[in-house]
Amino acid sequence: MNHWSSKGEDPVAFDHDCREGICGACSMYINGHPHGPDKAVTTCQLHMRKFKDGETIVIEPWRARPFPVLKDLIVDRTAFDKIIQAGGYISVNTGGIPDANAIPVPKVNADLSMDAAACIGCGACVAACKNASAMLFVSAKVSQFALLPQGRAEAAERVQAMVAEMDKQGFGNCTNTGACEAECPKEISISNIARMNREFLSARVCAPKIKEQTGGGI
Amino acid sequence: MAEINSKIPKGPLPQKWTEYKAHTNLVNPANKRRIEIIVVGTGLAGASAAASLAELGFKVKNYCYQDSPRRAHSIAAQGGINAAKNYQNDGDSVYRLFYDTIKGGDYRAREANVHRLAEVSNSIIDQCVAQGVPFAREYGGLLDNRSFGGAQVSRTFYARGQTGQQLLLGAYSALSRQVKKGNVELFARHEMLDVVLVEGRARGIIVRNLITGAIERHAAHAVVLATGGYGNVFFLSTNAMGSNATAIWKAHKRGAFFGNPCFTQIHPTCIPVHGDFQSKLTLMSESLRNDGRIWVPKKKEDAEKIRHGKLLPTQIAEEDRDYYLERRYPAFGNLVPRDVASRAAKERCDAGFGVGETGLAVYLDFSDSINRLGKGVIESRYGNLFQMYEKIVDENPYKTPMMIYPAVHYTMGGLWVDYELMTTVPGLFAIGEANFSDHGANRLGASALMQGLADGYFVLPYTIQNYLSDQIRVPKFSPDLPEFVQTEKEATDRLNRLMNVKGSKTVDHFHKRLGLIMWDNVGMGRNEAGLKKAIVEIAKLREEFWKDVKIPGTNNEINPELEKAGRVADFLELGELMARDALNRNESCGGHFREEYQTPEGEALRNDEEFKYAAAWEYTGENSEPKLNREALEYEFVEVKQRNYK
Numbered sequence: 001m002n003h004w005s006s007k008g009e010d011p012v013a014f015d016h017d018c019r020e021g022i023c024g025a026c027s028m029y030i031n032g033h034p035h036g037p038d039k040a041v042t043t044c045q046l047h048m049r050k051f052k053d054g055e056t057i058v059i060e061p062w063r064a065r066p067f068p069v070l071k072d073l074i075v076d077r078t079a080f081d082k083i084i085q086a087g088g089y090i091s092v093n094t095g096g097i098p099d100a101n102a103i104p105v106p107k108v109n110a111d112l113s114m115d116a117a118a119c120i121g122c123g124a125c126v127a128a129c130k131n132a133s134a135m136l137f138v139s140a141k142v143s144q145f146a147l148l149p150q151g152r153a154e155a156a157e158r159v160q161a162m163v164a165e166m167d168k169q170g171f172g173n174c175t176n177t178g179a180c181e182a183e184c185p186k187e188i189s190i191s192n193i194a195r196m197n198r199e200f201l202s203a204r205v206c207a208p209k210i211k212e213q214t215g216g217g218i
Numbered sequence: 219m220a221e222i223n224s225k226i227p228k229g230p231l232p233q234k235w236t237e238y239k240a241h242t243n244l245v246n247p248a249n250k251r252r253i254e255i256i257v258v259g260t261g262l263a264g265a266s267a268a269a270s271l272a273e274l275g276f277k278v279k280n281y282c283y284q285d286s287p288r289r290a291h292s293i294a295a296q297g298g299i300n301a302a303k304n305y306q307n308d309g310d311s312v313y314r315l316f317y318d319t320i321k322g323g324d325y326r327a328r329e330a331n332v333h334r335l336a337e338v339s340n341s342i343i344d345q346c347v348a349q350g351v352p353f354a355r356e357y358g359g360l361l362d363n364r365s366f367g368g369a370q371v372s373r374t375f376y377a378r379g380q381t382g383q384q385l386l387l388g389a390y391s392a393l394s395r396q397v398k399k400g401n402v403e404l405f406a407r408h409e410m411l412d413v414v415l416v417e418g419r420a421r422g423i424i425v426r427n428l429i430t431g432a433i434e435r436h437a438a439h440a441v442v443l444a445t446g447g448y449g450n451v452f453f454l455s456t457n458a459m460g461s462n463a464t465a466i467w468k469a470h471k472r473g474a475f476f477g478n479p480c481f482t483q484i485h486p487t488c489i490p491v492h493g494d495f496q497s498k499l500t501l502m503s504e505s506l507r508n509d510g511r512i513w514v515p516k517k518k519e520d521a522e523k524i525r526h527g528k529l530l531p532t533q534i535a536e537e538d539r540d541y542y543l544e545r546r547y548p549a550f551g552n553l554v555p556r557d558v559a560s561r562a563a564k565e566r567c568d569a570g571f572g573v574g575e576t577g578l579a580v581y582l583d584f585s586d587s588i589n590r591l592g593k594g595v596i597e598s599r600y601g602n603l604f605q606m607y608e609k610i611v612d613e614n615p616y617k618t619p620m621m622i623y624p625a626v627h628y629t630m631g632g633l634w635v636d637y638e639l640m641t642t643v644p645g646l647f648a649i650g651e652a653n654f655s656d657h658g659a660n661r662l663g664a665s666a667l668m669q670g671l672a673d674g675y676f677v678l679p680y681t682i683q684n685y686l687s688d689q690i691r692v693p694k695f696s697p698d699l700p701e702f703v704q705t706e707k708e709a710t711d712r713l714n715r716l717m718n719v720k721g722s723k724t725v726d727h728f729h730k731r732l733g734l735i736m737w738d739n740v741g742m743g744r745n746e747a748g749l750k751k752a753i754v755e756i757a758k759l760r761e762e763f764w765k766d767v768k769i770p771g772t773n774n775e776i777n778p779e780l781e782k783a784g785r786v787a788d789f790l791e792l793g794e795l796m797a798r799d800a801l802n803r804n805e806s807c808g809g810h811f812r813e814e815y816q817t818p819e820g821e822a823l824r825n826d827e828e829f830k831y832a833a834a835w836e837y838t839g840e841n842s843e844p845k846l847n848r849e850a851l852e853y854e855f856v857e858v859k860q861r862n863y864k
């Protein structure tokens with residue numbers, strides 16, 4: 001990609017920043033795959049040695065309604081930020097927090113939570129999906145918190161708020177094609193989607209009860 | 219001339235911060251709602267500050283150049299974050315963390331700040347755990363720790379090799395919560411071009427909307443810069459492509475003193491440079507030095523053969539390997555501080571023992587640890603780093619040792635700030651890597667994340683109130699004041715000038731050349747002649763840039779080349795100041811190694827008589843030399859010694 005800009009012609013615009021597969025900025029379809037045909041890498045980690053000399057490489061931007069194209073390969077992924085703003089957090093203010101070791105967390109859960117938290121918010125899952133579903137992204141965040149005791153308190157509200165925002169932003173439904181998992185550069189597991197569905201279901205079942213007990217003000 | 223007053227509170231060291239908090243002026247809740255604060259930057263420092271200030275009730279506007287606050291460069295930090303929890307019961311304490319940091323910084327940091335940093339370190343870990351940061355844990359469910367350079371205790375908390383990512387996502391989630399509540403307004407894809415002063419106080423900023431190219435004026439009661447470090451002056455560094463100095467450099471030109479610009483950290487464990495088209499370097503986390511042993515061949519012939527591909531590292535017998543860090547520094551071994559490890563690697567390579575095609579590499583070998591602990595343990599500790607290495611180098615580090623070489627990584631220098639984190643411009647604050655901070659002449663590993671979050675969560679939210687408490691009667695600022703219009707015009711003129719050069723060479727062409735000048739003369743080894751040469755060469759290059767840079771496209775659209783050009787134009791000015799500062803400092807300390815000043819064993823030789831001060835440079839105009847102001851450093855509570863890691 002640098003070669004184009006070093007020629008000084010109006011280069012093709014694309015998002016990138018860290019160049020080491022962690023910021024999630026880079027985003028393009030290469031030869032029919034988000035982040036290219038190589039497994040578990042982002043566009044910026046893709047090496048030219050993976051292509052044959054003289055091979056024509058086809059690149060396209062993410063194509064999904066909630067990610068409008070801004071220029072060339074640059075798309076607007078603000079919809080992801082909106083989903084996090086809807087509930088992708090644990091509501092604690094700065095300060096006045098008990099000691100970090102006050103609540104032990106089983107190592108297996110901490111590790112699973114970390115697996116989910118590794119999502120870089122790149123949007124490849126959405127781009128890969130024929131329905132432009134954001135389920136893998138959303139379920140990764142829901143799972144990260146659902147697996148930790150700290151996240152349980154708001155688990156029900158969180159999953160409902162995030163799913164509602166996801167729908168509002170125009171992402172499609174999940175029909176279990178598994179394309180998201182196959183193309184995710186961080187190998188986020190589709191089992192997170194199953195976990196989110198369980199969380200969502202139990203939130204729907206429990207929420208009215210909680211409402212009854214608290215008079216609606218959670 | 220602005221006064222240089224560090225505002226260190228009186229009293230014994232351990233009580234200073236407590237006393238400060240007890241007596242500082244605060245702003246009451248009703249007034250907070252009327253006060254607006256601009257925070258530029260959404261990294262650990264910026265996001266944590268914006269979220270915490272908004273929680274307190276201030277109205278915050280938060281800016282970043284990326285498409286989302288979550289992509290700030292802090293995301294790339296790998297290894298970990300320090301805190302004085304002493305969970306390992308290995309003798310750690312607030313004092314020890316404070317002492318290690320002062321010593322690691324080679325006695326060029328301010329005692330009171332560093333002690334405060336160590337004090338709040340524990341709250342950071344509590345905060346992050348409560349936010350749902352999935353730190354590594356032991357089987358019993360408690361938090362795990364690892365060791366980092368410059369310390370003999372295990373105080374580093376981590377989340378696999380993605381600690382920065384997890385801490386930043388924690389801060390981003392807190393920020394997102396405040397956005398939802400309407401307390402923070404986000405401006406992603408906005409780049410700050412200048413700061414606006416009204417009657418001598420910082421009252422706003424000029425930004426460019428990176429999508430439309432529109433120049434906008436934004437006003438507030440105070441401005442906080444959390445825009446990160448300037449390592450990209452060197453072109454090749456471990457920083458993100460967009461990391462830049464524009465915000466702090468423009469602030470400097472408007473009156474904020476620049477602290478210790480020449481203090482740069484060269485990180486010992488990066489993937490060596492390969493090929494001319496490379497545009498950035500990749501860090502291999504320092505945590506690898508916990509289990510990896512660093513060596514080069516003992517015999518020059520072996521090194522030579524390896525360079526020509528006639529011998530493999532695995533074929534070199536144990537007794538023919540020189541574990542030079544273990545040899546030179548038996549007490550700390552592979553865990554000496556970064557500046558020491560980097561110089562030692564350079565020394566071996568310069569002496570002809572380097573490996574890799576270029577001879578500019580040393581080995582980081584895991585075979586002992588794999589034999590001792592098993593591949594599984596090493597994989598669980600560093601799996602993603604090994605994978606990253608393999609992707610880039612196409613070699614399997616489980617089977618053959620990694621090759622590493624030092625690279626520019628972090629800048630200890632930055633805007634000079636007082637104890638309250640305010641620059642010499644009233645109302646203008648600097649936090650995180652953007653300030654000249656708490657790391658003196660060398661930062662210890664896992665301490666930048668700590669400092670960024672300390673500043674943002676626990677320090678600035680207090681100290682900024684002392685400034686704002688007498689601003690409560692000041693009504694909201696209009697961005698139509700003449701000062702805003704004038705500063706906007708200057709920013710627009712500069713962009714037009716850039717677009718109108720219509721020269722023949724790309725921005726990268728100039729950036730690379732600047733990088734070479736900096737690396738050769740203001741890098742790991744510096745000397746008077748080289749620095750003088752650099753000052754002249756940078757000035758020449760700058761002139762050439764303004765005559766011959768070629769920027770395609772226009773300035774009213776997404777134009778990445780124009781963005782780069784603006785940043786490089788600023789690097790071309792800052793680079794010169796770095797060289798001047800290095801030239802002025804006739805001593806070696808921490809990452810600043812002046813070849814003229816070393817001990818017979820080749821260690822850095824400080825000159826405390828003359829240089830026990832922080833240099834605070836004052837901008838005096840385009841064609842005039844900057845003025846040096848000094849903040850004398852008083853060490854009341856530690857004894858100033860020569861650093862010894864033997």
Ligand SMILES: Cc1cc2nc3c(=O)[nH]c(=O)nc-3n(C[C@H](O)[C@H](O)[C@H](O)COP(=O)(O)OP(=O)(O)OC[C@H]3O[C@@H](n4cnc5c(N)ncnc54)[C@H](O)[C@@H]3O)c2cc1C
Nearest residue numbers: 259260261262263283292297298410446650651664666667
């Ligand atoms: C590869 C790597 C690994 C590291 N690993 C560790 C580690 O393990 N432990 C550790 O303690 N430290 C580590 N560090 C250092 C540490 O990551 C940084 O010092 C720290 O994250 C800086 O945080 P910050 O908030 O000050 O700035 P950054 O995270 O750099 O954020 C800067 C913010 O400012 C914005 N910005 C910049 N310029 C402008 C402008 N002109 N206009 C608008 N917005 C602007 C950016 O968009 C961004 O939001 C590492 C650094 C690197 C490069």
Ligand code: SF4
Nearest residue numbers: 119120122123125184
């Ligand atoms: S789930 Fe995977 S593909 Fe989707 S945003 Fe996260 S990292 Fe990218």
Ligand code: FES
Nearest residue numbers: 017019024026044
């Ligand atoms: S540029 Fe950061 S993930 Fe590719």
